[in-house]
Amino acid sequence: MLKHYLDLSLRNIKKNTIYSAINILGFSIGIAVVLYITQYVAYELSYDSFINEAEYIYRVDHTQYTSEKEWQGSARNYLGLGPMLKEKLPDVADFCRISKNLDATRGVPLKYQDKIFYEQNVYYVDSTFLDFFSVQLVSGNSKTALMNGNSVVISTSIAKKLFGDRDPIGLVITELDNENSNRIVTGVFEDIPENSHLKFDILIPIFGDPNYKFFVQDPWYSPAWYTYVKMGSKIKYQKDINLVATSIARTYKPDFIKNQLRIVFTPVTSIYLQSDFKDELKINGSLNLVFFLILVAFLLLAISSINYSNLSIVFAMDRSKEVGLRKTFGASATQLRKQFLIDSFVTNLLSLGIAIVLYVVFSPSFNDIIGKNINASLNYIAFTGAVIGVLIVSTLLSGAYPAILLSSFKPVEVLKGKLVMNNRSFSLRKALVVFQFCMALILIIWSLFVSGQLEFMRTANIGFNPDNQLIIHNPTAYSRVDNEHRYDDYLVFKKEVLNSAAIESISTSSSVPGTEIGFTYVNSIKKQANGVYDPTPYKVMYVGYDYLSQLELQLLAGRNFSEDFPSDVKYGSIILNAEAIKVLGYSSPEDALNKYIYFQQLDEWEKVQIIGVVKNYRHVSLKSPVSPTLFYLSQDKGQQVFYSLKFAKNSPQHVISSVKDIWKKVYPGKPFNYFFLDDHYDIQYAHEKRLQLLTTFFSNVVIFICCLGLINLALFEGKKRSKEIGIRKVLGASRRSILFLLMADFLKLVILANIIAWPIAYLIINKWLQSYPERIHINGILFLVASLASIALVMLSVFLSTYKTTNINPVKAIKSE
Structure with a gap:
């Protein structure tokens, strides 16, 4: 019987070759795109699923409020938070902390023999990290690999890059920024899957972090660490535990700011799609985009099915006599419905076969669009299930109504030649066309x-000129090794590059546009020495003499930093943007000029004079509002993270080549790590x-x-x-x-x-x-x-x-x- 149904379906397709070919083509394209979407959505939803007992693991985030208005939410927290939670909350079984340099454009300078490279994915972690996140070692002992401060655990890709086929256990990698720099390889782990909010290739014990000694003296000084906790059971009432953790954490903060702090527990499996805190370890995805794609998938199936249904309905006039005759000879409505559903199934099956071919052929192009290689982690069982599911859904969507409609014809009326297509059928066909469009x-x-x-x-006035700006990482920024010669080396490099006809100017800065300004100060500004704290979050940039003019920032009042003014060198001067002037309550840039404010760095208050006001500019994209920003003069401090070189409109490759030659003379053995500001932005x-x-x-x-x-x-x-x-x-x-x-x-x-x-x-x-x-x-x-x-x-x-x-x-x- 089934063979008979299939023969009839194939005969109908052959009879209406042109219509069937067009129908199958549309179906094939629709199903192919649905398969792409299904695979992508499955990939996005699978983030961090490789972690054992992931449902019990939470990242502990924090937010800060002023007047009940949230001004900053961060994925980072305090060094002392993890131990405190384990001590005070019985439900916390364990904790793990992570530190990472968030400058995604630089990384940590490392060396093995004569190989020097920057590695961005370096984590400083607690010894519990490997078991906490189900990291599988191919060499070494997960219990002891991170116990020694001079240990380092690396990924298989790093091991291959540095050591080739040699056994890396026991070999030494040098961390150039750190005094205690020689690190012995104690473990090698399988590369972390791409579908994880974590991204690391090198793990160093937490007390190997150069900043650990400072923070351990005051574990509640600043939120610079990522804290994860593993609960004894899944949290049922997350708001309640947030309130309890917040109450406990506030006891460690000064009275004037403790009420601004709130602690938030975020399930590790929801971080990638649902967390939008500042300082995320990795650029997160979007749950809204996932929902959008799911909706598009259903729409594509529906629209492709509508095409089939519409055509089936209009073909009903051609097949009405067939239905009438079959009913006259005893065919039941159920048998007829089976026939028309099988017609739909055959059409969908042929379409699916072509769709799979399209999927394979055009996968690289789709991966380029979404920016991910989702096929690298293709789950063939899940993919097969998706294929079968798409086939069933599309068959039912496209075949159900035509099967019911065609099997309902009355044989007497059909054989008499009466019109079988009623107004309701035509109305439905029109409604489906309207829905499609x-x-x-x-x-x-x-x-x-x-x-x-x-x-x-992309074309809005961002308030500065990013064109023809070559940015180079200062090879000694944050370094505990080259601190004494840092500024002298920079002056030599500056003199050499300015002798090049390709370079017009050079300056330094602690951040560059397109990268979040790392220094944020709250309750650190006063207009009078005995005045109240200003709860506004201010961004602080450390810049060289010519930085503002080099980026063509517009001065609204006052002057730039200058070597002719000793107070600039002694941190007695400051430049503000217009937003900061507005927040401080000055009526105009001219009103603020030459006024004094008090600025707290660490535990000291500095009296500084406002010498200039610059027009607001977009340090980060238009997706974020302009922040009140303070500019300090930077000289021999570690804040000289970037060298910014303004070059003439020459070939970029020529500029890179000439600057690289100078670099090798001034910084022999240091990586030449660079990018162009416009591309970075x-x-x-x-x-x-x-x-x-x-x-x-x-x-x-x-x-x-x-x-x-x-x-x-x-x-x-x-x-x-x-x-x-x-x-x-x-x-x-x-x-x-x-x-x-x-x-x-x-x-x-x-x-x-x-x-x-x-x-x-x-x-x-x-x-x-x-x-x-x-x-x-x-x-x-x-x-x-x-x-x-x-x-x-x-x-x-x-x-x-x-x-x-x-x-x-x-x-x-x-x-x-």
């Missing part, structure tokens, strides 16, 4: 606004770029599948109306009038789809734009562009599929009927 229009309009917002952020918009690519890609796929469906319907419509067209031509109707007649019904449906889609798209876009402090305005131009484009595409599709119909010989058309 509503979804397509919403995606098109959103993709246009995403592109508009991205272009707005653009990295901040990687999420928006990916969203733009995805929405554009999906909207194009959806509109293409919709147009394929319309082509099929228009072809069939023209075929069924051939007699009518023939009569009209005999009576003198022109080809243009006949084309307009055939296109008019579809045009009405697309216009209706526009009317419905516009308000829905507006609500979605308005909600999305609210997440940006500065954003484009919603105007009707982009809506109109999307609408006109959709109407043009629909009319073109219908025109191409019906033009041939208008050329029919009216005599043959009438005669064939």
Whole structure:
């Protein structure tokens, strides 16, 4: 019986070759994209699933409030928090702390023999780290590998890079920034999976961190450490434990700031998709994007299925006599439904086969769009399950209604030649077409606004000039080894590069635009010596003499730092941005000029004079508001993290080559680690770029599948109306009038789809734009562009599929009927 059903299905496909081919093509593309989405969503949801007992592990974050308004939430916490929680909270079974240099552009300088390199993924960790996060050692003992302060545990990729095929256990790696720099390899672990919010290649015991000695003297001084706890059982009431931990932590903070502190427990499995704290260990994903992709997957399946259902409904007139005859000879409604569901299954199966081929061929391109190689961790069992699930869902979506409709025909009426397609069927077909184009229009309009917002952020006036700026990492920043010669070496390097015709100026800074300013001070500013603390969070930048002018920051009042003023050198002078002046309560930049404020660094208050005010600029992207910022002059301090070189409009490769030659003379054996400021600044918009690519890609796929469906319907419509067209031509109707007649019904449906889609798209876009402090305005131009484009595409599709119909010989058309 099954073979009989299959033979009938294949015969129907062969009978309607053109319609079936178009239908299968649309289905194949839709299913292929759904498979991509399914795999990507599964990958995103699998983050940190490799950790044993992950449901019991929480990262302990903190937020700080002023007047009940949160101003900063950070994934980092205090060094003393972990031991305190284990001591005070019986439910805490264990804790683990991590320290990491958050300067993603630099890393830690390391050396093995003559190989010197910067490694960004270096963690300083408690000895419990390996077991805590289920890190599998291929060499060494996980219980003792991190017990010695001079130990180091490395990944297999680092071991291969440094030692080749040699056994690394017992070999020594030198950490160039640290006095106690020689570290013995005590363990090698399998590379951490990419689907983890953790990213490390080198592990060093926590007390090997150069900053540990300072922080251990005051474990509650500053939140610079990541703290994880393992609970004895899963937390049921997270708000309650947050309140308890907050109450305990506040006892260790001074009275004037303790009420600002709040502790937050974040499940480790939800960090990647749901946490948006500052100082994340890795750039996190977006749960909203996952939901969006799931919605798109269902829409694609629905739209592809609608095409099949629509065609099946209009084919009902052709198959009505078949149904009538089969019912007359005893076929039951159930048997007929099975037949039509099998028809749908065969079409979907053929489409699925082609879709899998498309999936394999175009996987690299899709991986480029999403910025991840999701196939590297492909779970074939899960993928097979997804394929089967897609096949079942698409079969039911596309075949259920046609099966019910066609099996309900009454044989007597059919065999008498009565019209079997009632108004309800036609109304449903039109509703499905409208639904298709509503979804397509919403995606098109959103993709246009995403592109508009991205272009707005990339071309907005950011208040400085990032062009022709070569940034080099100071090889001795943070170093305990080269501290004495740091500034002298810089002056030699500065003199040499300024002798090069390619370099116009050079300066230093503790941060560069595109990277979060690392120094944040709260309750550290006073306008009078006996005044109240200012609870505003201020960012502090340490810069060289020419840094502000080199970036072309605009002075609103006052002057720049200068060697002609001794007070600048002795940290008696400060420059503020306009936002800081506003927060401090000055009426204008001129009003603030030459006034004094009191600034606390460590435990000392410094009286500093405001010598200049610069116009606000966007140190980080437009996704964040401008922060009140203070500029200090930096000379021989460790804050000279970056060298900024302004070069003439030469070939970048020529500039790099000439500067590199000078570098080798001044800093022999030090890594030449560099980047261009404009490229670095653009990295901040990687999420928006990916969203733009995805929405554009999906909207194009959806509109293409919709147009394929319309082509099929228009072809069939023209075929069924051939007699009518023939009569009209005999009576003198022109080809243009006949084309307009055939296109008019579809045009009405697309216009209706526009009317419905516009308000829905507006609500979605308005909600999305609210997440940006500065954003484009919603105007009707982009809506109109999307609408006109959709109407043009629909009319073109219908025109191409019906033009041939208008050329029919009216005599043959009438005669064939």
